[in-house]
Amino acid sequence: MTASPIxxxxxxxxxxxxxxxxxxxxxxxxxxxxxxNDPGMGPGLHRHPYTETWLVIEGEATIRMGDDTVIAHAGDTAVVAADTWHGFTNTGLGRLRIVCIHASPVMIQENLDEPEAADRPG
Incomplete structure (x- = not known):
C-alpha cells in the first residue's frame, strides 16, 4: 500500500x-x-458493539450515555462503553466540530428509533 493522504x-x-x-x-x-454540526444538530440515540470515543475540537456537545449526560467542550474527550445507547447534540452557540472514533474497522450501528438503519453519523 502506497502512503498518501485520503x-x-x-x-x-x-x-x-x-x-x-x-x-x-x-x-x-x-x-x-x-x-x-450547527447548533441543535446531532444523532439520535444509537449503540455499537464496540466502544466509541469522542474528541471535541470546537464548540459544546451534550452527550447522553445510557442514564448519564455530560457536557463536553473543545479539548475534552468522552468514551462510551460498547452496547450503550448514546447520542449527542450541539448545545453551543456556534458550530460543533467533533471526531467520533469507532473501535472497529467497520461501522456497526443500531438506532433506537430505526433498528434497521446503520448510516447516521455518530
Missing part, C-alpha cells in the same frame, strides 16, 4: 460538512466520523 472529498457525506472514514477500506483498525 482527500476529504472522498469522505464527505453528501452535501454535509460531515466526513465518514471506514477503516476496513483503507487497512485501518478504526473508523470515525468527523462531524461539523
Amino acid at each position: 482527500p476529504a472529498s472522498e469522505l464527505l457525506i453528501g452535501a454535509s460538512r460531515t466526513m465518514r472514514f471506514e477503516g476496513d477500506e483503507y487497512g485501518s483498525g478504526i473508523s470515525f466520523f468527523y462531524v461539523d
